[in-house]
Amino acid sequence: MAALDAATPDTGAGQADPQAFVRRIDGRSHLDLLVRGATCAGCIARIESGMLADERVEQARLNLSTGRLALVWRGEPSAARGFVTTLGEIGYPATPYEPENEHDPQKEDERRLLRALAVAGFAMANVMLLSISVWSGGLEMSAAMQSLMHRISALIVLPAVAYAGQPFFRSAWSVLRHRHVNMDVPISLAVLLACGLSIYETFIGHGETYYDAAVMLLFFLLIGRFLDMRLRARASQAARGLAAMQAATANRLRSDGAIEAVPAREVRAGDHLVLAAGDRVPVDAVIIEGEGALDGSLVSGETAPVEARPGVQVFSGMLNLDGKLVVRASADRDNSLLAEITRMVEAGEQSRSRFVRLADQAARLYVPLVHSLALATLVGWFVLAGEPHTAVINAIAVLIITCPCALGLAVPAVQVVASGRLFKAGVLVKSGDALERMAKIDTVIVDKTGTLTEGRPRLVEPETLPEGMLELAARLARTSRHPLSRAIADAAGMGPAAKDVRETPGGGLECVEDGRRLRFGAARWLGIDAISDPHSEAWLVVDEGDPVRFRFADRLRSDAAETIEGLRQRGCHIELLSGDRPGPVGAIAAELGIGHWSAELKPQEKIARIEALKAEGRTVLMIGDGINDAPALAAANASVSLASAAEISQAAADFVLQGNRLANSLVALDISRSARRRVLENFALAAGYNMIAIPLAVLGMVTPLIAAIAMSGSSILVTLNALRLARR
Structure with a gap:
């Protein structure tokens, strides 16, 4: 259609x-x-x-x-x-x-379909009254009266068909003008043939008309098309709602201090914008003035408000909860985070999977095949019955009942519903065929740092350190942004920082304070023999005294064990591949019960392992977050990244987990497998319908009215089967 x-x-x-x-x-x-x-x-x-x-x-x-x-x-x-x-x-x-435009063409299309449906329903009800009178009158009704009834039916039906059939007639005519055909061509042909045959019978033939069948055919086709439109709109509600969250207007601060309201699409990087309480951030920006709180759940998945102060990065779609803020735009609307998320959600419905390509090929074969079948039915029945009436009726039924709408909807309907369901669960799908690939995975490769762990080292057992050593190290650490320095500062809490600290890249920090030389950093830099264990380490040396060792561990994500066990229960072989040292990698693998692990791997070595697994016939899922994981994410059959991951890793991944919940990868796997089952079920429904319906129509056992009901019902059945995915 x-x-x-x-x-x-x-x-x-x-x-x-x-x-x-x-x-x-x-x-x-x-x-x-x-x-x-x-x-x-x-x-x-x-x-x-x-x-x-x-x-x-x-x-x-x-x-x-x-x-x-x-x-x-x-x-x-x-x-x-x-x-x-x-x-x-x-x-x-x-x-x-x-998306923010209130003028929604789909709603106009729905209203147009409703008007056409109302006209067809009105005509059908009145024509059925006349037809019942003719059927029940039998021999008692004179030929003149029957002819009058048929003429009145024609006056009702023909204008109704001319109006209610426009969605099909215009579509068919538009493609025929360009020497193409589509699914509406045989539908229009069937309706016109039914009306044409009825007109012939009314004025020339024996009075056996089919006005009721023609208008009822349109009525049921319009019901099916309207319901299909509404069901697809419901299935894509998540993507539409997300797109609508983009602010339509922005308050731009001019150089003279005046504020002007402009369409959000006109905002450019560098513009200064004013956000009042209750305003959504129209584009990605940096706060330059004002303080308050923001609802950042769209970005982080966390419900706790985000502190708003100068220097904080804000993203499109965030809601300003209180206070006035002045921000400087860092991107235009189409390149903002919310726009990118929207494109990622919708991309899940656009890509061509093997199933989609199969359905497309079948749909393209439809028109020539059904026209040939209808012509063969017409000729065959004309030869067998010896008169055109039965032959035309059976050919009309074939034209209607063979419409492959159910086949065309089999895959897209499932992909739309699955993408919306995953979005609600906090998983963004970047390609529709990723669902198909994800459903078949049997091997999972996971990265360690930032994936299984939080990616933030924490000081281990600070209470065992000599008295005063933690505070001395913290005075140095508060001047640095190194992850180990930040872990020391977090463990020590608020306090003063040392002055005139010198930082050696890859080495450490040093200064002279109160006549003492303080040095904090790597064992190699300090000339100390490193200790090999699962922990990262740093050392503090005061003057020439004994070095004090600080141990650090990267804490497991709270749902890491749940995720690994869930993958194992789903029949997946699991391997841990990391670029970290063997000690920390082995400790994490042992804690999670992962028997196969490798450490100190370069990106090309991860790819080599993935390719080796694929050569063994395995279907590999890669879960990672670092820049060094991007090549492996692209090489795997399917890939998952976290929202906190590097941008290049998110770009390479098929699924992005919002809120950084690793366990959502289980949701992605479950829904992908369910989606595959729904696609196969839809193919079976479409094939079963055609195997039963087409022979019945060719053999003359189906009227045009029954054919219309069956065709519309099959499309609705396929879409409703897809919507089963939306249930929790």
Whole structure:
């Protein structure tokens, strides 16, 4: 089923100029368009192939649920107008994608469908009254009276069909004008044939009309299309709600001190913005004036308010809870954190998995196959029955019942629901085929520092240190941002810092205080023999006295043991690969019961291990967070990163865990496996429907009305099966 409204998009003054919404990234132009009328896999294929036919276009991905078409092309932003025109010519009007815009074309499409549905329902009810009179009258009703009834039915049905059938007729005509076909072509053909045959029978033939069947066919098709639209809107609610959290306007502070309200998309890096209490942060920024608190749950997953003070980085989507803040924008809206999260959520619905490609190929074969089948049915019944009436009715039933809408929805519906469910659980999906790959993993590779552990060393047993040594070390440590220095400062608490401290990179800290030379740092720098154990270490030397050893440990994440045990229970082989020293790595592996571990690995060595496992026939999941993990994340069959990870690692991963809860990787695995089962079930439902319905229609055992009910019911059944994923 294709475009709901094939009219060419308005190019008047009311139409937003798409060029104004183009983003330039790495020398390429990026534009998000809201495309109207796409309803199935066939529409996706038509739109994307139409865009990719232009040699400048490098990427064209349509999100079926939100109608968002992501275009990337080489060349100037001015090409955007031509792309919008091309979409209109192939039957899919498009406008710049603005999530905060109150003017929602999908709601307009829903209202249009409801009006068409109401007209078809009204006509159906009245025509059925007339038809019942004709059926029940039998021989007692004169031929003249029956003819009158049929003529009245024609007066009711024909205008109703002309109006209620527009979603199908316009779509079919728009593609036929460009010498293409889509799923609405045989539907329109079936409706028109039913009406045409009825008109012939009314004025020329024997009076056996099918006005009731034609209008009831439209009624049930419209019900199916409307419910499908509503169900898909419900399934994509998470992505739409997230996009709507982007502030529509911003209060920009001008150089003369005046405040002006501007659209958030006009904010540029360096602009000064004013945030009142209750305002959402429109773009990523840094606070330069004011104090208060922010709701940062969108970014961190934590419900506790974030302290707002000068120098603090804030992100788009955060809510200013109290106080007035002045911030300096560090990015425009399209490059802000919330925009990136939104794209990551929607990307989960756009990528092409093996299942999607299979469904697309089947949908493209549909039109020529069904037309051939309907023609064979027409000819066969004409030869067998010797008259055209039965042959035409059976051919109409074949045209209707073979619509592969259920097949086209089988995979996208599941991906949409699974992505929304994962988002609610705190997991961002970056590609739809990641769900398919994740479902098949049997081996998990985990990093240590920052993944299994918190990535923040803590001082071990400070109470065993000689008296006064902790405070002396802390006086030095408070001047440094080194992780071990920060651990010392945290353990000692608030206090004064030493003055004139000199820091040697890779060595340590030293100063002279009260006539004493204080040095705190690495054993090698101090000329001390290091002790090999699972702990990291640093040493404090006062003058030429005996060195004092400080031991540090990176604490396990609170849910690390739960995660490893959960993966083991799900049948996964687990290995720990780390670049850290053997002592700490072995200790963590022993604590978590991981039998296979390796330490002091370089990035290429991690990749080599992953490739070796894949060569053994294993499907590998990599969980990591560091910059050095990015190559391994990309090499694995599927990959997971944490929200606290380096940006390059998040970019390489398929799933990003918000709130830094490692146990959410179990949620991702469970939902991915459930999604795979739902896809297979949907394929089975679609195949079973066609195996039963098509032979019945060809054999003349299905009327056009029953065919319409069966076709709409199969699409709804597939979507409802996908929505089972949304249940907790």
